[in-house]
Amino acid sequence: MARKTSTAQRKRIEADLTKQLKDKEIKGTHYEDLVQDYLAMWDLKNKLIEDIEELGVKVLSSQGYKSNPAINDLNKTNGQMLKILSELGLKAAPDDDGDDGEW
Template identity: 65%
Template sequence: MAKIKRETLRKRIEKDLRNQLSEKKIVGNHYEDLVQDYLSLWDLKCNLIEDIETNGIKVTGMHGPKSNPSINDLHKTNDRMLKILDALSLEASPEEKNSPSKPKRSAKDLV
């Protein structure tokens, strides 16, 4: 079921990015390719978040617990996504009013 939601959100993000390109009269195959790169990174970001939620922030290493490598990869992926948006002169969409809000998380949730 989560897969269906993810695809729907992915399609909405793609549509929004394409609409922003169109409104700014930005055209070209290389821009379309960058949108696809952004969406691929979005897929990766979702997988990294899922890994962190499944395995936690610490994983078993050769010499004991270590930081989950997905955390560092998530930061790098988010950074790259923002750079693509900047290269396209686009911005992240504002949150839709009808979408359910994420629960607020705190350090207390980690215990």
């Protein structure tokens, strides 16, 4: 089953990160740019996940089956996303979608 991502979800993440910057009184174009970098990586992360879901963890190459390169790229992208959050002094916040907070 494919992950559901949406423009609305992306906008909520952007608003949340921007609000956290404002609440911490962190200002500057550099920080706003880092938020945009984070969002670009979020987009990339979702595409990599779609690739893995579509092609699987193993892909056929000229030498036979090998690990899907998207898996390594996904790990690197997640690591960079965490570094950006750390550099900004922010943390991922729970999605406020109105449910009772259970998974």
